[in-house]
Amino acid sequence: MTAPDPDPYAKVRAELLELDRKHPEYGVKATLAGNLIGPASQDRPSVPPWRYLDKDSESGGNILPRAAAIELRYPVRFKNGGEDTASLSEMADMFRSTPEGIVAYYEIAVAAGAIEWDSDERCIRELQDPEAYVPRVFERWANRPDAKP
Structure with a gap:
């Protein structure tokens, strides 16, 4: 049995932050909240x-x-x-x-x-x-x- 992931949102967060880095005009980072921030x-x-x-x-x-x-x-x-x-x-x-x-x-x-x-x-x-x-x-x-x- 594997241990639960301590941050199940890490992969999605990384993808969203990468999108924000590539396209800052979308303002993705500014819309993140809750678990998606960290x-x-x-x-x-x-x-x-x-x-x-x-x-x-x-x-x-x-x-x-x-x-x-x-x-x-x-x-x-x-x-x-x-x-x-x-x-x-x-x-x-x-x-x-x-x-x-x-x-x-x-x-x-x-x-x-x-x-x-x-x-x-x-x-x-x-x-x-x-x-x-x-x-x-x-x-x-x-x-x-x-x-x-």
Whole structure:
């Protein structure tokens, strides 16, 4: 029995990136998301992504360097059994926000009981079907005091 492939998307990703290299006018690389960008970072911290930008209580600086923190890839396990990977910067691009805005989104989703951090697997776990939480979480997120106009 062979071991499962740790990155089953590697071949497809390589082909898409080669296409982007040959034809940058297509903008293939800019459209990649989730597993097609890459697997979860092996060196990701044991804290949830919404804590990646936290300040250190002693030094006042970020716990992780910001540039590295926003690129760390983490797994997301969906209620329906699916799985994907994401990073704060990828989510910010997708949501037309900032990494800090994505942290706010995750915090609202946690408070709503929609997602949680699985510390054993170091992944975000979806607890509710998207139809049940996305509209109310997005409404709260879009109307938060620090949201961009």
